[in-house]
Amino acid sequence: MKVYSTLFLSLFFLSSLSAQVEENTELFQTLRAKDSLLFNVGFNTCDISQFKALVSEDMEFYHDQSGITGSKADFIAGMENGLCKMEYKARRELVEGSLRVFPMNNNGNLYGAIQTGEHRFYAKYPEKEEVLTSTAKFTHLWLLEDGGWRLARVLSYDHEAVGK
Template sequence: MKKLYLFALLLMPLVSQADVTDLQSKMMRLDTALFDSFNHCNNPVQLAKHASYFAEGVEFYHDNGGVTWDRNSMIANTKQYACGKYTRELVSGTFEVFTIKDFGVMTKGTHIFCQNGGNKCDGKADFVMLWHDLGDKLEITRVLSYGHRSNMDNK
């Protein structure tokens, strides 16, 4: 019995690592889809798709722009200040995923923003998103967008 227990303990990290890898892949797919809709949000269908990732009461904290307290305000700001003007690219190797017990998932990373119609990617920022697991889907309830700075690599 002790050997069986020890064997089970040795397998636990393998199972956990597989679960982490699956979650990492799932969240990367969601991040990609979220920002694909953002990058095309000058199309009303894509803007609606982008909005669908966020909870109605999402809180969006932006170090330069301040706070928005709901999805409608956040999407109005996105439409006014970003759609058709900028696209977002995730900085390779910066995306991290953490589970939050009895809630969902936290993602964080660094992204750059590129001006449409050119190859200039002037802005860089860090982000944290809290995704609430509703069983049939995940929705974003909190966003922190901070550390906005010049992108010295400029792409």
């Protein structure tokens, strides 16, 4: 796992030397759509089928507050037993204009992409107004696997509680 993590971080920093793709490109639009499925459908409505479809089998998730999740199975279980069983409804919102996509090529062949951005998290308790609870940054490594895009690595960091 350390080798993949080191490789992922190295590739991320090296990718910052090249330009991100424009918002009107197919790659950007495809990964924006994947982000929407992951969060607007999966996270915001607790639709576990979205996570199952989008996440790579060897997915690794690094969170600055809750630690490391080392597999798809553990990630899905965490969603089912955490997010989907909270006393409030959680909602994630992408910060408009923050999404960036960097292609990953091997000898000119696209094999993946790094997606970065910022998001806000809200909580809606029964009988109460929805409130902004935190902001954070994310970095996703998407890989082309069996002809489809799968989320392989996640860095979720710089979580800040609102009002603190």
